[in-house]
Amino acid sequence: MNNIIIAGLILFLFAFLLTIVIKRNNSALKSSNSTVIIVLGLGDNRESKVVTYLWKEQRIKVVFFQTNWKSDENYQDKLNRLLVLIDREAKLNRVSLVGTSAGGSMVINAYALRKNTVNKMVTVCSRLKKGQIKGFRGFEERTKGYPAFRDSVILAEEVEKSFSENDRQKIMTVHSLLGDELVPTNTAIIDGAKNIVVPLGEHMVSIASSLTIFSKPLVEFMVSN
Numbered sequence: 001m002n003n004i005i006i007a008g009l010i011l012f013l014f015a016f017l018l019t020i021v022i023k024r025n026n027s028a029l030k031s032s033n034s035t036v037i038i039v040l041g042l043g044d045n046r047e048s049k050v051v052t053y054l055w056k057e058q059r060i061k062v063v064f065f066q067t068n069w070k071s072d073e074n075y076q077d078k079l080n081r082l083l084v085l086i087d088r089e090a091k092l093n094r095v096s097l098v099g100t101s102a103g104g105s106m107v108i109n110a111y112a113l114r115k116n117t118v119n120k121m122v123t124v125c126s127r128l129k130k131g132q133i134k135g136f137r138g139f140e141e142r143t144k145g146y147p148a149f150r151d152s153v154i155l156a157e158e159v160e161k162s163f164s165e166n167d168r169q170k171i172m173t174v175h176s177l178l179g180d181e182l183v184p185t186n187t188a189i190i191d192g193a194k195n196i197v198v199p200l201g202e203h204m205v206s207i208a209s210s211l212t213i214f215s216k217p218l219v220e221f222m223v224s225n
Contacts, residue, residue: 034119034223035061035093037085039110041101041126041207042069042146051211058219061093067148069102075151082110086117096120096222100207101183102149104128104173105156112159115167120222122172123188124210125180125203129157131187142182160190168192172221176206194221 036055052062065085067078089095096119099107104126111121130139130153143150163171171193175185178201189195196217198210210218 035089039065039099039103075148094119098122100124105152108156124174127187
């Protein structure tokens with residue numbers, strides 16, 4: 001019984017915080033005519049209805065891109081599908097990209113090919129370069145069994161070198177203040193970009209909170225010119 005009460009209180013508190021976030025963000029936003037394409041990480045079968053609802057209330061259309069990281073489809077084909085989606089949505093609204101975890105390197109690569117189409121780009125707790133090769137948080141261990149993710153990181157590290165100062169000003173990265181057990185901080189930031197922290201620790205908690213209760217900096221960044 002105590003566990004049920006505690007769970008109920010947590011859900012109530014979360015709903016209360018979301019209400020505050022929605023009201024606070026709506027007061028600062030006009031109709032944005034914005035579409036945000038979210039590219040999820042390795043567990044990319046988990047579309048968030050909470051995120052869709054929260055951002056819809058902030059006048060943002062959310063589209064989840066299914067990378068299908070575990071499939072046999074090669075990386076270039078996955079990237080091409082994302083580019084088709086960007087081009088389609090750009091005919092209707094201004095498009096920004098959000099990549100969470102493994103999705104961050106993919107949005108970097110898509111942005112590099114659609115700089116004149118994408119308004120802003122955000123990565124959340126994402127490995128954007130190889131960094132340390134060995135060890136639990138090393139590149140080899142984190143990409144093991146996911147060749148498309150491996151290829152995405154390698155490509156992202158290369159294309160990022162070609163970004164101009166203006167290109168970098170259209171990029172925001174988010175990383176955990178208290179530590180991420182999967183993504184080292186030095187692989188999650190980009191020189192010259194707007195690099196911010198979420199005041200929490202743990203990979204999934206940091207991602208979820210960045211898209212919900214701490215989403216205001218992301219939203220304001222993406223709807224700005």
